[in-house]
Amino acid sequence: MRPGFRPYFEMLVTWRYRLRNGLMEKFDPRARWIFSLAFLFAVTLFWDARFLAFFFIIAFVWYFSSRAKWKETRRGWYLIGFILFMMIVINTIITGGGAGGVVPPGGHLVWPQGGTIPLVGWQFHFGLTWERLWFAICQLLRIGAISAIFLIIPYTMDPRVYGVTFRGLGLPDRFAYSMELAFRYVPTLARDFGTTLDAQRARGYEIERVKGGIIKQIVRIAPLIVPVTMNSILTGEDVTNAMDLRCFGTRPRTWLQKLTFHWQDYALIAFSIILLVGGIIMLYAFHLGNFWVPEFWLKLAGG
Amino acid sequence: MQKKSWKFGTREVVYAAIGAALYAVLSLATNWIQLPSAGNVSFRPAIVIPMFFGVVFGPIVGFIAGFLGNIISDLIAGYGFWFWWDLGNGVIGLVPGLIAVWMTTYNSFKDIVWGEVFSTIGVLVGMGIASISEMWVSGADMSTVIFANYLPAVIPDLINGLILLPILMIAYAAIVKRSGR
Numbered sequence: 366m367r368p369g370f371r372p373y374f375e376m377l378v379t380w381r382y383r384l385r386n387g388l389m390e391k392f393d394p395r396a397r398w399i400f401s402l403a404f405l406f407a408v409t410l411f412w413d414a415r416f417l418a419f420f421f422i423i424a425f426v427w428y429f430s431s432r433a434k435w436k437e438t439r440r441g442w443y444l445i446g447f448i449l450f451m452m453i454v455i456n457t458i459i460t461g462g463g464a465g466g467v468v469p470p471g472g473h474l475v476w477p478q479g480g481t482i483p484l485v486g487w488q489f490h491f492g493l494t495w496e497r498l499w500f501a502i503c504q505l506l507r508i509g510a511i512s513a514i515f516l517i518i519p520y521t522m523d524p525r526v527y528g529v530t531f532r533g534l535g536l537p538d539r540f541a542y543s544m545e546l547a548f549r550y551v552p553t554l555a556r557d558f559g560t561t562l563d564a565q566r567a568r569g570y571e572i573e574r575v576k577g578g579i580i581k582q583i584v585r586i587a588p589l590i591v592p593v594t595m596n597s598i599l600t601g602e603d604v605t606n607a608m609d610l611r612c613f614g615t616r617p618r619t620w621l622q623k624l625t626f627h628w629q630d631y632a633l634i635a636f637s638i639i640l641l642v643g644g645i646i647m648l649y650a651f652h653l654g655n656f657w658v659p660e661f662w663l664k665l666a667g668g
Numbered sequence: 669m670q671k672k673s674w675k676f677g678t679r680e681v682v683y684a685a686i687g688a689a690l691y692a693v694l695s696l697a698t699n700w701i702q703l704p705s706a707g708n709v710s711f712r713p714a715i716v717i718p719m720f721f722g723v724v725f726g727p728i729v730g731f732i733a734g735f736l737g738n739i740i741s742d743l744i745a746g747y748g749f750w751f752w753w754d755l756g757n758g759v760i761g762l763v764p765g766l767i768a769v770w771m772t773t774y775n776s777f778k779d780i781v782w783g784e785v786f787s788t789i790g791v792l793v794g795m796g797i798a799s800i801s802e803m804w805v806s807g808a809d810m811s812t813v814i815f816a817n818y819l820p821a822v823i824p825d826l827i828n829g830l831i832l833l834p835i836l837m838i839a840y841a842a843i844v845k846r847s848g849r
Contacts, residue, residue: 401749405751412807441745451816452808452816455812455816467807503807504806507807511805515750518743518749519742519743519744519749539680540732543682543684543732543736544688544736546681546685547684547685547692547732551744553689554689554690555693558693558694558697579711579827580827582711583828586832587835590832590836591836593693593694594690594836598683598686598840598843599843601682602847604682605679605682608681614677614681
């Protein structure tokens with residue numbers, strides 16, 4: 366068996382959520398979504414490291430209020446680390462891309478004289494500037510803050526309340542019900558997938574064979590995907606009939622879980638509004654929060 | 669019975685949920701397949717699910733299958749919530765759904781070609797939306813967006829989708845014929 370496949374498959378039906386009694390869990394899931402989205406829109410208004418540091422602190426206070434452990438969340442952080450590496454090291458620092466038009470052209474070069482490659486003695490000029498390095502720090506703060514806010518959601522939000530939460534946020538009843546149904550289908554389909562995999566293996570199917578090109582590998586996956594998909598479509602017909610017989614959709618739906626706002630939820634929503642509206646006012650009325658490089662940083666460049 | 673493109677009745681509610689759950693489960697189950705000589709790019713044959721559900725059940729079902737399926741898959745894997753990539757995956761299902769009303773047998777040459785063409789457009793547009801949003805969120809420039817986000821997402825999605833979609837369409841045609849649905 367190819368390493369990595371079985372452990373991944375075994376945890377298919379394992380949701381990341383468990384009750385941790387963290388401060389974050391005291392808030393209504395609707396208030397938490399409002400906060401997360403307001404935070405996202407507010408933080409993306411700024412490229413000034415002072416503002417970004419403020420958001421970064423808020424994000425990690427929020428993150429640590431979940432009581433999630435590093436061991437639990439490290440997988441997600443590895444992915445974010447990879448994205449940050451691509452964005453910051455490869456683009457901003459090594460290739461010196463345009464940084465989205467945020468960093469003004471020109472600036473103070475880190476190696477104005479260029480450098481020499483030892484042994485071969487070739488000269489090279491590296492266009493990295495101190496401004497661009499500062500921009501990399503800003504990117505780190507901004508992406509880190511957004512990641513902390515959104516990475517923690519699956520670990521702290523009960524999958525059973527997604528449907529009612531999004532209904533409460535104004536999503537149409539049918540869409541919210543679809544969401545609820547999808548969450549409940551996941552363990553069933555994961556079990557079907559496992560059964561199909563075992564059945565195909567019993568017939569000599571070798572999913573782990575890595576011989577052949579990529580097209581062969583994709584075609585080899587078809588004996589798994591096709592039966593699981595077709596079986597679920599046939600099951601869907603029965604579920605549709607059962608729902609129709611129970612008059613689904615003739616009147617607004619009631620939900621098993623009931624969500625109620627408390628004072629702390631109103632406080633969080635008020636804070637979210639202040640964050641977003643305050644950010645908009647800062648940027649558009651006072652013109653604060655655009656990309657800025659501190660004096661001490663430029664002194665390092667000798668400028 | 670005449671097909672309606674934007675209908676969202678009981679049948680669509682159920683198939684949107686099944687599509688989303690299926691996309692999530694198959695994404696996780698096939699995440700271990702890697703592109704040869706590009707170890708960091710995960711190959712996702714399950715991308716065919718939103719395309720297929722779009723082609724068969726319409727744009728809303730296709731959209732929910734992609735959008736919600738990606739959310740669930742990320743939630744289970746512990747990757748968090750990345751709205752713009754979820755939206756991009758939704759568009760991958762929505763665009764092929766636009767031709768659902770014109771589908772007749774699902775296994776005819778014409779149906780398969782239209783399915784492939786609209787799925788390709790869906791991938792190009794959907795991943796375009798997701799990648800460009802990185803400019804807003806991460807401050808990346810266009811070249812980074814194209815080479816670090818867009819192409820690594822588009823190429824495997826197209827290869828997987830274009831190979832697996834006809835297989836699923838032909839299998840579905842057999843089911844339709846057998847069950848008279």
